[in-house]
Amino acid sequence: MAPAVLIENLQKRYGTVEAVKDVSLQIEPGEIFGLLGPNGAGKTTTIRCLCTLTEPDAGKVEVAGISVLANPRLVRQYLGYVAQAVAPDKVLTGRELLQLQAALYHLPRSLATARIEMVLNQLGLQEYADKKTGTYSGGLQKRLDLAAGLLHQPQVLVLDEPTVGLDIESRYTVWSFLRQIREAGTTVLLTSHYLEEIDMLADRVAIIDQGKVIAAGTPSQLKDQVGGDRITLRIREFTPNDEAVTAKTLLEAVPAVQEVIINAAQGNSLNLVVDPQSNALSTVQQALQTAGLPTFGIAQSRPSLDDVYLAATGRTLLDADLAAAATRDEKAERKKQMR
Ligand SMILES: Nc1ncnc2c1ncn2[C@@H]1O[C@H](COP(=O)(O)OP(=O)(O)O)[C@@H](O)[C@H]1O
């Protein structure tokens, strides 16, 4: 069977901006695939190329073995697209918006009516269907977006940052819904800059940074590749510098410990990379005790997807997002000054 989605060496630039430099990925039928990366990484551009909304400069894009460039109309039948931020038409009701969507996909009227009933039920929207969407909360609006994306029963549902700005309850609703439609056989591609979301939900993930895929695999494979468990350790709630340095030197001599970093931003807590599946935790505690140092708190964990990102790029996802936000602010400021 052809992959649900195949992207090879995709490139797309806007003027001088190389939004996508080199993205390749393959999504199998029936899986939830996550595209994870900081703001500005090229996630939206990638899926806009996939969904025939933007023409790529180079590369191969296929849906179910069909070329997106050669057969855009056909491919659209296979795809459902839920955009990142939609400006809702506030005057129409939820049902009217779905009717409009059905017309866009040329669904015959009787089929459309039946499908609309179905998706309204699926997403728990019945009681809101005849209210104007202007009165909807963010969570309701997103459920309506999902309903609209599913109306023509696409084989592949593509969602761009589906839970941005939603409260936790609405996020749970979206997550459990995506799992449900996977059970029903739909392939799901979602982008996110929330690593917990991708970690929890995705069968496989591609991490994208500055227009390139920097890592791909199951969340578990990616974490294994980084190697080592993590130990986070606090000597005291706020550890004095000299004591942190002493502890660092001491712990670096412990055989199971690969690396020790002092995190000044977190009250000089210590971040250790240790041999996986070792009894490093007790060895470390022992070493501190012998040296007469207290432990305020200590925990061992497997690496996270952020550790994967950190290993590949030298910064955390959060820092990358903050940097992107700062650049945007600077650009906005410069524009203001030019007026
Ligand atoms: N229509 C556009 N015109 C100019 N630059 C764009 C356009 N769309 C995206 N970009 C730029 O391309 C880069 C990637 O953007 P995008 O694909 O939206 O990233 P993401 O979705 O990962 O946040 C960013 O630097 C962004 O500013």
Ligand SMILES: [Mg+2]
């Ligand atoms: Mg985006």
